[in-house]
Amino acid sequence: MCAVRRVGLRAPQQYGPRLRALCAYLVQQQFVPYARVREFFADVFGAALSVGTLVHLVRVGAERLRGVEDEIKARLRQAQVLHHDETGLRVAGAEGARLEWTHVTCTPELTHYARHAARGAAALEAIGILPGYHGTSVHDGWTSYRHYRTCRHALCNAHHLRELTFVEEELRQEWAGALKRLLREMRTAVEQARAAGTTQLQRAPRDDFIARYEALLGEGLAQNPQPPPRGEDGKPRRGRRKQSPVRNLLHRLWTYEHEALRFLDDFAVPFDNNQAERDLRMVKVQQKVSGTFCSDAGADAFCRIRSVCSTWRKQGRSVLDALEAAFAGRALSLQIAP
Secondary structure, eight states, X not given: OOXXXXXXXXXXXXXXXXXXXXXXXXXXXXXXXXXXXXXXXXXXXXXXXXXXXXXXXXXXXXXXXXXXXXXXXXXXXXXXXXXXXXXXXEEOOTTSOEEEEEEEEEOSSOEEEXXXXXXXXXXXXXXXXXXXXXXXXXXXXXXHHHTOOSSEEEEOHHHHHHHHHHHHHHSOOHHHHHHHHHHHHHHHHXXXXXXXXXXXXXXXXXXXXXXXXXXXXXXXXXXXXXXXXXOTTSOBOOXXXXXXXXXXXXXXXXXXXXXXXXXXXXXXXXXXXXXXXXXXXXXXXXXXXXXXXXXXXXXXXXXXHHHHHHHHHHTTOOHHHHHHHHHXXXXXXXXXXX
């Protein structure tokens, strides 16, 4: 099926949908550099594809997946819980490589990647999934996510555990270790209650968890007071007093307690944002392999094709078959319910 077709040619060479799909699959799913993909096709199939042809095939494939991307975004807007995260992305320009951002919005069944020059609200508006969303958005506390008021928010406690580990081990503050153990105890209680078929914790243990949580934060605040209102010279400090990283962590856990502990009252909300972090990991792998995208169009093609590849993998479907269908002009549709 992957052999070069030589019957009814309208150009010097013409390639079937399976071979074109394999090209996009190797570049975007397996992160094989274009030059090595070219060698592969020459050695295995005797197909003398230029790097330019391979780049063109990838972009054609991305364009044919536009409708599937729109469907993924529509389903994400209807999801009960969304995960969000972002990571740096380098794209070549006239003045050298510039830093842009890959934004991921995902669930256990769906993935959407998008490239944007901005990290914050401008990117989220352009992507168009969070505006008007009414479910629960799980993230790491980046301010731009909290800008959206139509949805509820939940903070990633994996981040909190890592920060508390630093405070416990490097700063030797015992309250941080106790709070780590408490958060893990809460997670275990929720998992056991869910396994037992219940949808919420009993009132007494739930209230006990909250009381212990707030007491430990009180200990932390007592050990990490705000900077004094006056400097060493005795003069009043101007502007907002800068707080230590520990104080910032305590402020977040106290001010946004309901977001940090959302998982305790809503079993549909996970303890952490690991889903988004796992989905972004492949973007970091691509950057390590290829370094920099040569153009905006190449970065956008990567995001769209990866969105479909990741979604199809999550649904237990063949990525290569999906790409072949796209190149053959056959319609693709998601299998999960809205």
